[in-house]
Amino acid sequence: MKKLLLAVAVSVAAGSASAATIYEGNGFTYKLNGDLQVQLRKEVGDDEHADVEFDDLELKNYVSYDLGNDMKAFGRVDFGFKDAAEDKQDGSDLEEAYVGLAFGNTSISFGKQNFATDEFGIEEAIELVSDEDRFDAMGTDGDDTIRLDVEFENAYIAASYEMEAEGESSENGEYFDLFASTKFASVTLAAAYQNATPSIGADDIDTWGVSASYDAGFATLAADYSSTDDIADQYNVAAVFAAASTTDIALGMVNTDPENGDDVTEWYANVTYKFPTQKNVRLFAEIADTDEDDSDLGYLAGMRIKF
Amino acid sequence: MQNLSKHLGILTAFIPSLVFGDVTVQLNQGTNVVAVNGQEVDQGNLFNGTGSLTLENGKNQIAVEYTAEIEESADDFILETSETYVLLFEAEDTAITLTTPDISSQYELKKFNRSPQWKLTDAHGQAVPYTADILKKEGFQLARNYETELKVFNQSNSKAALPELQVERHTFKQQPVAVYETPAQDSTDQKMVGQMLQFWYQQADQNTRDKFKSWIKTSQ
Numbered sequence: 001m002k003k004l005l006l007a008v009a010v011s012v013a014a015g016s017a018s019a020a021t022i023y024e025g026n027g028f029t030y031k032l033n034g035d036l037q038v039q040l041r042k043e044v045g046d047d048e049h050a051d052v053e054f055d056d057l058e059l060k061n062y063v064s065y066d067l068g069n070d071m072k073a074f075g076r077v078d079f080g081f082k083d084a085a086e087d088k089q090d091g092s093d094l095e096e097a098y099v100g101l102a103f104g105n106t107s108i109s110f111g112k113q114n115f116a117t118d119e120f121g122i123e124e125a126i127e128l129v130s131d132e133d134r135f136d137a138m139g140t141d142g143d144d145t146i147r148l149d150v151e152f153e154n155a156y157i158a159a160s161y162e163m164e165a166e167g168e169s170s171e172n173g174e175y176f177d178l179f180a181s182t183k184f185a186s187v188t189l190a191a192a193y194q195n196a197t198p199s200i201g202a203d204d205i206d207t208w209g210v211s212a213s214y215d216a217g218f219a220t221l222a223a224d225y226s227s228t229d230d231i232a233d234q235y236n237v238a239a240v241f242a243a244a245s246t247t248d249i250a251l252g253m254v255n256t257d258p259e260n261g262d263d264v265t266e267w268y269a270n271v272t273y274k275f276p277t278q279k280n281v282r283l284f285a286e287i288a289d290t291d292e293d294d295s296d297l298g299y300l301a302g303m304r305i306k307f
Numbered sequence: 308m309q310n311l312s313k314h315l316g317i318l319t320a321f322i323p324s325l326v327f328g329d330v331t332v333q334l335n336q337g338t339n340v341v342a343v344n345g346q347e348v349d350q351g352n353l354f355n356g357t358g359s360l361t362l363e364n365g366k367n368q369i370a371v372e373y374t375a376e377i378e379e380s381a382d383d384f385i386l387e388t389s390e391t392y393v394l395l396f397e398a399e400d401t402a403i404t405l406t407t408p409d410i411s412s413q414y415e416l417k418k419f420n421r422s423p424q425w426k427l428t429d430a431h432g433q434a435v436p437y438t439a440d441i442l443k444k445e446g447f448q449l450a451r452n453y454e455t456e457l458k459v460f461n462q463s464n465s466k467a468a469l470p471e472l473q474v475e476r477h478t479f480k481q482q483p484v485a486v487y488e489t490p491a492q493d494s495t496d497q498k499m500v501g502q503m504l505q506f507w508y509q510q511a512d513q514n515t516r517d518k519f520k521s522w523i524k525t526s527q
Contacts (some may be wrong), residue, residue, distance in 0.1 A: 020385075020388070020474075021388070022448060024444075024445065025445035025446045033385045035385075040491060060385070105414055114462075118381065121381035122381070123381075123382070152414070153414065156371065156412070276336070276358065279374065279376070279386075280386060304385050
């Protein structure tokens with residue numbers, strides 16, 4: 001019987017790196033990540049039609065310098081072109097731009113970036129017509145943001161502050177956000193809080209949320225609850241099953257209960273296939289619907305390439 | 308040719324520990340093998356998800372990386388690849404599973420890059436001892452030439468270096484090296500052939516002997 005040395009497919013071109021590091025040397029590192037996602041989608045809702053959507057088309061540039069003594073300076077500039085691809089161009093393609101310093105497992109950064117509460121949430125939908133959670137509804141990114149991140153072995157804490165920048169072109173309110181999570185055994189717990197003043201002179205609004213997820217081996221089960229005072233409450237439940245080593249099936253539901261008006265429940269079911277030798281490449285499909293009047297089932301199918 | 312094969316068969320019958328086997332290494336998802344015993348791994352195809360290697364008995368050296376999905380926010384992640392590790396281990400006639408810890412945060416990836424947490428387990432659930440070192444390259448990381456890097460690496464004092472790989476070896480092929488027209492029933496020639504075979508087998512190191520034994524088995 002012939003014995004063959006079996007080969008494993010590892011990269012698109014022999015000898016090339018399959019991930020993002022472009023340059024590494026003399027303490028300097030430059031990484032380029034990309035996320036290309038194109039889908040055919042008919043949105044959930046009344047009288048919606050299918051079209052080709054882009055979510056996302058991102059190029060993320062990360063640089064860092066090793067300053068010695070476990071200290072690092074870093075910067076990130078991320079571009080997103082999905083609006084341009086859909087002829088919705090109404091501003092910059094710049095999505096994130098910040099610099100910072102890292103000391104061991106603690107980092108502080110300044111610039112255009114996401115708030116700490118952007119870490120919150122357990123939903124597993126590919127696309128939702130509802131807000132993902134109350135923090136998503138209130139806003140989770142800014143242009144004048146200072147952010148602190150601390151990572152431990154089983155815990156993570158983040159805090160951010162979006163400056164008022166009154167009278168400046170980047171003025172978009174004042175936000176203070178906190179997020180904390182901990183992982184033990186197969187359980188992950190998280191909590192988040194935001195105090196938001198969406199515009200100068202307006203009353204500030206508090207939002208808080210808690211979440212839990214459990215890895216049961218055959219599936220991951222998760223739920224979260226978030227509430228914005230006097231505005232709305234929201235909860236998510238989701239389950240992700242590993243149908244095969246390459247295939248995940250997710251089922252979930254998000255309920256939004258406004259202070260005034262009827263609550264809306266949106267459900268979704270999706271499947272994602274990762275190519276066995278290149279987890280960078282995935283195919284996916286999803287169906288979803290809400291219980292709103294005159295709402296029709298929505299669907300999508302697409303492909304995602306990350307590097 | 309039949310007589311030669313017969314003599315080879317008789318010769319190898321007297322070699323102790325005559326178990327022609329191999330070592331299979333099963334990889335977990337996310338682990339990429341970039342080189343085996345100094346040679347870059349051939350490209351496969353998108354649907355070839357075997358995720359395993361078959362190696363010869365004895366000492367083997369593999370260069371591996373792990374690509375992790377690092378959570379960036381609640382609904383997004385980026386792909387980060389670990390340092391390229393060179394793993395050196397020895398095994399005979401067993402199936403080995405190569406696994407990594409679950410890595411989903413920058414903290415966990417940093418920890419993995421600082422010290423090797425690869426796990427090699429044999430078919431009986433026993434840990435297979437190995438030595439590991441990082442194959443570092445300064446400069447542009449695209450289109451790395453792992454064969455050239457490993458040539459330099461294997462000449463170094465690294466605990467995962469395998470200097471024997473630098474020794475040029477014969478590649479035993481299905482086709483004979485040279486075709487002779489042996490006269491039928493020439494017992495004197497066959498006696499000399501047997502003596503020469505035994506002599507050269509004794510001169511060969513373990514690596515060449517293992518390759519020779521594998522070739523005999525696959526050519527029958």
